[in-house]
Amino acid sequence: MNNLVQKKYAPATERNRDSILDVLKDCLPDHGTVLEIASGTGQHATYFVEHLPNHYWQPSDPDQNSRNSISAWWWDVQLNNILPPLNINTQDDTWPVENIAPPLPITAMVCINMTHISPWASTVGLMKGAARILPQDGILYLYGPYKIDGKHTAPSNELFDINLHDQNAEWGIRDLNDIKDLAMEHGLSFVKTVHMPANNLSVIFTKD
Ligand SMILES: C[S@@+](CC[C@H](N)C(=O)[O-])C[C@H]1O[C@@H](n2cnc3c(N)ncnc32)[C@H](O)[C@@H]1O
Numbered sequence: 001m002n003n004l005v006q007k008k009y010a011p012a013t014e015r016n017r018d019s020i021l022d023v024l025k026d027c028l029p030d031h032g033t034v035l036e037i038a039s040g041t042g043q044h045a046t047y048f049v050e051h052l053p054n055h056y057w058q059p060s061d062p063d064q065n066s067r068n069s070i071s072a073w074w075w076d077v078q079l080n081n082i083l084p085p086l087n088i089n090t091q092d093d094t095w096p097v098e099n100i101a102p103p104l105p106i107t108a109m110v111c112i113n114m115t116h117i118s119p120w121a122s123t124v125g126l127m128k129g130a131a132r133i134l135p136q137d138g139i140l141y142l143y144g145p146y147k148i149d150g151k152h153t154a155p156s157n158e159l160f161d162i163n164l165h166d167q168n169a170e171w172g173i174r175d176l177n178d179i180k181d182l183a184m185e186h187g188l189s190f191v192k193t194v195h196m197p198a199n200n201l202s203v204i205f206t207k208d
Contacts, residue, residue: 008069012113013043016197020044020112020143021051023194023202027139032107033058033083035097035133037090037126038114042070049082056081056103060088060095090114090125098133108139115179116144116161119170124182131186134207140188142203143196147175154199179203 028034031054039045039059049057059070059082070085083102088095097106109130115123130140145157152158157173164171180190187208194202 006065006068007072008041008066010041010043013041013047016112016143016200017044017047019196020202021048023196023204024048024052024110024141027141027191027204028052028055029107029137029139031055031104033102033104034108034110035106036060037088037109037111037129038118039070039085040066040113042066042073042085044112045070045082046073046077046079049079050077053081056083058083058086058097058102058106060086060097062087062089088129090122090129092125095129095133105135106133106138107135108141109134110141110143112143114144115142115146116164116173117171119168120174123174123179127182127186127188130183130188130205130207134188136207138207139191140183140205140207142179142205144200145173146179146201146203147173149177150175153201157199176201176203 033056035058036045037060039061042059045057045059061067067085074082086096088097111126161173183190183205188205189208191204191206196202
């Protein structure tokens with residue numbers, strides 16, 4: 001199969017990548033390996049590494065087609081600081097990344113658009129993994145739509161939430177308070193949210 005067939009394309013990544021990159025530049029530790037959970041197509045990974053030359057980027061996704069796509073996107077940039085994609089499902093008790101030593105220690109985890117497009121158990125697993133893997137002061141960065149105090153932040157998010165439920169009863173836009181409580185249970189302190197275009201939020205935690 002050729003590169004073009006394997007390459008998946010998500011138009012939203014081109015709309016949100018620069019605003020996400022700005023926040024990452026501000027909140028990531030100065031160096032280290034960034035473990036990306038739910039990398040999807042691989043477009044974010046390949047874009048971010050070009051702009052974060054002091055970091056290694058470890059993409060991952062449980063979906064084989066996505067991992068093929070990440071490899072296909074990597075083929076275009078061929079940068080040494082992006083590592084081959086791993087098969088990480090946050091719901092698993094241990095993750096393959098725990099058995100390997102990346103070129104630099106993992107100092108941050110990034111998870112974009114997963115918490116609402118997967119069962120709540122995936123977010124629970126994400127926090128458990130962050131507790132196991134991140135060093136003290138390590139960063140967990142989340143991006144996506146979130147409810148605040150039980151309320152949607154825009155009518156479009158409310159419609160999106162209904163649409164998600166229709167696709168899968170276990171999916172849905174999470175409340176930021178539930179995410180913060182879950183993070184705290186796993187030794188992660190809330191740092192801040194950053195309002196992003198299209199009614200999304202960046203949500204940043206640090207490991208205690
Ligand atoms: C909407 S896509 C987002 C992909 C990419 N981050 C982006 O913003 O374009 C959701 C991704 O979450 C991944 N995913 C779903 N459940 C997961 C889990 N339990 N652990 C890790 N990834 C998961 C899917 O395979 C999919 O690639």
